[in-house]
Amino acid sequence: MLAGCLQSEGFTLAQSDDALTVAETVKREAVNICLVGDRALGRDGFDVVRELRRDSPAGIMMLRQSGDEIDMVLALEMGADDYMVKPVRPRELCARIRTVLRRTVITPRDAGGARPVPDGFLRRVDDIEICGVLRIVSVGGQQIDLSPDEFDVLMVLTTSTNVVLSREQIIAAARGGGHAISDRAVDGIISRLRRKLFDSPDEGARRIRTVHGRGYMLTEGD
Numbered sequence: 001m002l003a004g005c006l007q008s009e010g011f012t013l014a015q016s017d018d019a020l021t022v023a024e025t026v027k028r029e030a031v032n033i034c035l036v037g038d039r040a041l042g043r044d045g046f047d048v049v050r051e052l053r054r055d056s057p058a059g060i061m062m063l064r065q066s067g068d069e070i071d072m073v074l075a076l077e078m079g080a081d082d083y084m085v086k087p088v089r090p091r092e093l094c095a096r097i098r099t100v101l102r103r104t105v106i107t108p109r110d111a112g113g114a115r116p117v118p119d120g121f122l123r124r125v126d127d128i129e130i131c132g133v134l135r136i137v138s139v140g141g142q143q144i145d146l147s148p149d150e151f152d153v154l155m156v157l158t159t160s161t162n163v164v165l166s167r168e169q170i171i172a173a174a175r176g177g178g179h180a181i182s183d184r185a186v187d188g189i190i191s192r193l194r195r196k197l198f199d200s201p202d203e204g205a206r207r208i209r210t211v212h213g214r215g216y217m218l219t220e221g222d
Contacts, residue, residue, distance in 0.1 A: 022051065032101055037064065041215060053080075064086060069159075078133065165216060
C-alpha cells in the first residue's frame with residue numbers, strides 16, 4: 001500500500017533484498033531517503049539506522065509499531081531524521097518525507113560518505129557526553145570504553161533522566177523487546193556503568209540510583 005502511494009506521488013523506490021547490503025543499495029541507487037521499519041530482514045531497525053547514518057548522507061525515517069517516547073528519542077539520537085508510529089497515514093508520510101528531503105538533500109553526491117555529525121547528535125547529561133551515531137561516550141572529556149550492551153542501556157537511561165525505569169522498560173527499549181537479556185543481566189550492566197563512568201562507588205550509586213522495587217534512575221542536575 002505504501003509503495004503504491006509513494007509511487008503515485010512521484011517517488012522512485014529502491015528496495016534492498018538483504019539487510020546486510022542496505023548501505024550498499026543506498027549508495028548504488030543514490031537514494032535520498034530511507035524508510036526503516038522495526039526489523040529489516042532479521043536485523044533490528046536501530047542497527048540499520050546507525051549503519052546508514054554512519055555511511056550515508058541520505059535522510060532516514062523510522063516507521064515502528066511503538067509509540068513509546070523512549071523509542072522515539074532513541075531513534076532520533078541514533079541518527080533518524082523523523083519517526084512515525086505504524087500504521088501510518090500515507091498522505092502524512094509523503095508530506096513528512098518531503099519535509100525531511102528539504103532538510104537533508106544538501107550534501108553533494110560526490111561527497112562520498114555520511115553527512116557530518118552535528119553537535120546536536122551529542123546527548124549531554126551533566127559531564128557525560130554520548131553520541132548515538134558514532135557510539136562514543138566521554139566523561140569530562142575523557143572517552144570511556146563501553147560494551148554494546150552497556151552503551152545501549154546508558155542510552156535508554158539518558159532518554160529519561162530523573163525518571164525511574166523498570167528493568168522491563170530498560171530491556172524493551174535497549175533491545176526492542178523479546179531480547180534474551182534478563183533482570184540479573186541489567187543489574188550487572190548497571191553495576192559496570194557505575195564503575196566505568198564515575199570516580200567512586202558513592203558517586204556511581206548517587207548518579208545511577210537504585211529505587212528498590214521499581215528500577216533505576218539516572219539523575220541529572222543533582
